[in-house]
Amino acid sequence: MTKLYCGELTDKQIEDISINATQATAMISKGDYTTDYNPQDYYSGYAYGDAQLWIELNERIKKISDFQEYNSKIVENTIRYQNSLDNQYLINVNQLIEKKYQNRKVSGLYNNDGFADLFDYHFSSSLLLILLLLGVCSSYTTEKENSMTLMLRTCKSGGICTSTFKCIAMVIYSFIINLCFSLCDLFMFFICYRFNGYTQPIYSISGYENSPVVSSVLSVIVLCFFMRWLCLCTLGSIVLLLSKIANKTYYVFIGSILLLALLMVASTVGTNLLGNYLNCFNPINLILPSKHFKEFNFIKIGNIPLITYTANIIGVFLIFTICTLLNCFDLRRTK
Template sequence: MKLLYLEARKGILRRSVLIALILFLCLDILKIGLDYRAGEIREVIGNTEGMQAGFAEIYDKVKGPITNETAAFLVGEYRRLSQAVADGTYSRKPQEGTYSGYIYGDYFLIGSYFYSQMSYCVQYSMRMAERLEQERENLKLYQSVGNKSMAAKCSYILQHYADRSISSFYLMDSWESLLQFDFSDLLILLLLILGVAASFTREKETGMTMLLSSSRYGGWPMLASKCGVAISYAIGLTILFSVLNLTVYGVLFGLQGWDCPLYAIEACQDTPFGGTVGQFYLLSCGMKAMGFSILSLLLLLMSACFRRTLYPCILGVGAGAGASYLAGWAASPVWWKGVLAAVSPLTLTRAWNLWSCLCGDWIGNIYFPRITLVLLIQLVLVVGMLWAFKFLLVHAGV
């Protein structure tokens, strides 16, 4: 523990890193605030006050458990307003008794934000049942012709998509935005470079390596403590930014809907994940922590390979950009792109892409989700990095 603390003092618990961390936390809040104000997360926030008031009034009426009353209210209002604007002769002037102040404004609000989302929630279980029926037929056909691989995929679908329904109505745009928010990932990457990239080179530049290698704890214990600190730093940063993001989004939009299933977000209707949105946020934070931990080990390895701090820093930024590009293929249906994405540690930071749709691969006749492939390859990568550390230590005569 003492070694861990000493290593942390050297690289992370420094004034410069802490100042950068505080600044970046402020920047993170600022970025969410600016996006919020510009209406990029919820469009109506960028609209007029009347529209916002109308939105709030309607939302208050319909949010919560889906009942016959809420559904009937929305259908009735949508029909009434559709008829009112259908022939284009509706009044363009402010109207009493409207939600937003204008007839078309009400029609726009109900049509854009509530009606389609409510019909998605209500019809989801029925539509999914139809699709599962199709998959059952597919399973029979594939079994009859001896196609085991396709039958395995059908079985996977039937197992993971059964008994689905959405019982509550909440607007999930804020959750969707939070789950896709990746500005903090860039900040974490930069902070990792600041804290980890100089772990070994700092000692080489000051000639301390020789001294350390001759001490009792200068070999494996020192390496283990450096790895431990790098991983703890990555996990700590991920937790810090995740909690901050959740808090800021919670303050701006509220956390309602956290217990809805993930497929209540329309963009995730095909997700194989059966848990709630809150559980998925925890899962995505865990995956991020894992991805950044592996990336911090990679930065540590780079630091061990060079004598000057400049190179691991530049290479670290390059590796971050390259890993980000490869991670863009996380959900690609093309197999070799999927494999390349699995090589990138940053693919683990893209839980949204990996889980929002059915994305899987086969090995022989076994069907498994893409995340399994990513985890397997990342495990191989970690083992490879540990082997490389051993090689470097032996090479250095420790």
């Protein structure tokens, strides 16, 4: 049944679904249906199962038809409220809301509920953080334990080149493990849900109607990939700094675990105004797409309302840049 009505819907299909849903509701209320298994006449094999499917399809059709009206009301109220304001920041906020919500519509029926579970799935991110620590935490401490640091410094540009290549290797390593896990996640969820509608906007997914993103689901999946990669690169650059400071690998590993725990707690409890600003520099937030894409949230930068995921990307990229420069700066100084 889902395959039969999947995609752009015509008026005839909408009418058929409405009629069948009405008949199904009447049939259930009267109890006038057979309980025999009959896969030839029923999609689910049972009359009651098909009735529930028709009712569910009709509810989804109603939700789709009401969606554009819901967004139009938001835009109208925003414009009306904006005209009565004299605060520039609030005017900018309302203009941003108007820009993001205008012309939103969902014109098709797709099996895309599985995408919501994909965005809420964080177990692979936990495994990635563990692999990152195991792969990076001994980058400098192994050289210290084997007395290779002095030898590298005697080589022409040895310290600078080593530091640069270690940073590059960490970025490539993060990309490879992130790509492998992301493809595995997408493949396993596709096997379980058989979802479609990659080209539909993300606000067509149940629970993401108020998303600040207007791009397609596929675009958001790609964005989530790069956000998680930036998170891994930033944490990796911090671990490199810890490895440069410490003399033993287990010191770096313990310090990294404590840092991750602190960042996770800050991401969970930092919900006040100060916490929202600090969390813009928290790389852990980048691996939580549902936190950014479900609701329309923004922070104030002067008179500019900046959407939270944009602020988070900018803040974390700044941390990554600083940590990478510190890696090179320290080795140049000690060359």
